[in-house]
Amino acid sequence: MAYAKSLISCPFLSPGNTSVKAVAYEEFGGPLNIATLPDPVTPIGGVVVEVTATGLCRSDWHGWQGHDDDIRVFPHVPGHELAGVVVAVDSTVTRVRVGDRVTTPFVLGCGVCSTCEAGDQQVCPHQWQPGFHGWGSFAEYVALPFADTNLVRLPPDITDEVAASLGCRTATAYRGLVQVGGLRSGEQVAVFGCGGVGLSAVMIARSRGARVIAVDPNPIARQLARTAGAAVTLAPGETLVAEVVAASEGGVHLSLDAIGSPEVLRTAVLSLRRRGRHVQAGLLPQDAVIPMARVIAWELSVRGTHGMAAHDYAEMLADVATHRLRPDSFVSRHITLDETPHALAELNTAAQVPGVTMIRPGRAVTI
Numbered sequence: 001m002a003y004a005k006s007l008i009s010c011p012f013l014s015p016g017n018t019s020v021k022a023v024a025y026e027e028f029g030g031p032l033n034i035a036t037l038p039d040p041v042t043p044i045g046g047v048v049v050e051v052t053a054t055g056l057c058r059s060d061w062h063g064w065q066g067h068d069d070d071i072r073v074f075p076h077v078p079g080h081e082l083a084g085v086v087v088a089v090d091s092t093v094t095r096v097r098v099g100d101r102v103t104t105p106f107v108l109g110c111g112v113c114s115t116c117e118a119g120d121q122q123v124c125p126h127q128w129q130p131g132f133h134g135w136g137s138f139a140e141y142v143a144l145p146f147a148d149t150n151l152v153r154l155p156p157d158i159t160d161e162v163a164a165s166l167g168c169r170t171a172t173a174y175r176g177l178v179q180v181g182g183l184r185s186g187e188q189v190a191v192f193g194c195g196g197v198g199l200s201a202v203m204i205a206r207s208r209g210a211r212v213i214a215v216d217p218n219p220i221a222r223q224l225a226r227t228a229g230a231a232v233t234l235a236p237g238e239t240l241v242a243e244v245v246a247a248s249e250g251g252v253h254l255s256l257d258a259i260g261s262p263e264v265l266r267t268a269v270l271s272l273r274r275r276g277r278h279v280q281a282g283l284l285p286q287d288a289v290i291p292m293a294r295v296i297a298w299e300l301s302v303r304g305t306h307g308m309a310a311h312d313y314a315e316m317l318a319d320v321a322t323h324r325l326r327p328d329s330f331v332s333r334h335i336t337l338d339e340t341p342h343a344l345a346e347l348n349t350a351a352q353v354p355g356v357t358m359i360r361p362g363r364a365v366t367i
Contacts, residue, residue: 021361022139023340024075028066032341035075040135040143047096047147048088053164054137055081056340056357058195058260059106059283061347063132067285070132078344079136079359080106080129083154083163093147101154103163104144105171106130107307111149121149121309122175138340140361150310157321161358165327166316168307169196169356170204172281173258174316176305177204181254181279185209188248191230192268193259194221196356197281199330201256202228207324210254213247215240221354224330236267244271256281262288269302270294277301330356337361 024035040048060078063071083103086096096102108128109121116124128145130136135143144151154163177183189205191198194216205212206229213232214225222233232247234240244267245251251273257264260282269278269291278300290302308316319325332355335343340359346352 020140021337022077022135023079023337023344024077025064026074028064028071032064032344034338034341037075037077037135037139040141042088042090043143043145044090045092045147046090046143046145047086047093047151048141048143049082049084049102050087050141051079051082051084051137051139051361053083053160054079054359054361055164055167055169055196056335056343056347056359057081057168058347059168060131060136060138060344062260062283062285064344065285065348067283068132070129077135077139078131079138079142080131081164081166081168082130082137082142083160084137084142086151087141090147095148096151096153100151101160101163102151103154103167104130104150104152105307105310105313106168107309108144108146108150109309111146116149119309119311121311122307138337138359138361140337152310152313152317155317155321158317159328161331162320162328164358165196165200165331165356166313166320170200170320170325170327171308171313171316172305173197173200173204173256175308175312176256176279176281177201177254178208179312180303180305181256181277183208183210183254187211187253188213188251188273190215190244190248190252190255190268190271191225192216192255192257192264193282194218194225194354195258196330198256198258199224199228199355200325200327201258201281202230203325203327205254206230207319211248213244213252215244218354224332224355227329241267241270248273251276253277254279258282260284262286266291269300272298272300274298275300277303280304327356331358332356334358334360
């Protein structure tokens with residue numbers, strides 16, 4: 001696996017031309033700047049994509065704050081939810097070509113290790129993530145390795161904006177609820193956090209016949225959750241566990257933490273009924289204490305979820321194409337790269353905008 005490991009530190013950058021506009025930072029928690037950076041070079045087995053749409057995600061904020069050990073080289077460009085047009089292809093790539101509209105999971109599996117051969121690219125030990133292992137999609141162009149394993153060609157009826165919202169938010173929620181959580185029709189589901197992943201989870205759970213309780217401190221986010229199909233919306237507070245248990249007539253069958261908070265994780269687990277299942281989707285800035293006495297006594301399940309492999313996209317794309325799922329309904333604003341530093345800095349404050357923020361890099365094709 002020397003080939004796959006070598007790609008982790010490869011910057012995919014031209015030593016000459018410097019003409020790509022991007023959002024970048026020089027240190028964790030430091031200023032977010034608009035920079036002109038070296039052109040990306042096509043990696044072995046990879047492509048260069050002109051970014052047409054990219055989503056603003058809380059995971060990018062966590063990376064900027066230094067909560068991800070994979071970010072090691074500065075300046076660093078965040079961004080991991082993207083759609084675009086392939087503009088350069090390495091000679092070894094066989095499944096995509098210049099001009100293809102594509103998206104990708106935020107985890108790019110190497111495609112050749114035993115984990116990938118088992119179909120679990122989302123947890124590949126040699127994975128490469130845009131915006132974390134290397135420069136991401138808050139730029140006019142981004143270089144992506146492992147193209148044949150990870151790129152998903154987009155059908156004409158899936159817009160760039162919708163595609164950019166799939167790779168982290170919708171795909172994470174979809175796999176977390178349906179595949180990891182084992183969601184069944186008629187179940188009670190609690191979703192904690194009504195940002196992009198949480199709102200997607202509400203929509204997905206409702207589309208599959210579940211009754212949803214959504215929790216968020218922001219009243220606008222709670223309203224969006226009701227629009228997405230939540231039967232009950234609650235604000236956090238000291239009595240939240242009791243409120244969720246009462247609203248679900250004894251506790252939910254399935255809970256999902258889409259925020260990434262030790263306290264939210266604890267609350268979500270305590271909101272389960274006996275033999276309930278908790279899925280952790282939100283990244284945790286530190287290890288959390290799980291109420292294991294309850295987990296043991298009630299035979300609860302606590303599982304993590306980490307995106308979705310490209311080969312699993314077909315069912316989700318079909319649900320989007322038939323409007324069973326409408327991820328575009330959560331897009332609350334469009335911004336430019338110039339506006340992105342301010343928007344990213346707002347993500348952990350009361351000023352953050354509910355719903356999904358979509359970035360249009362400017363040079364790329366109009367959405």
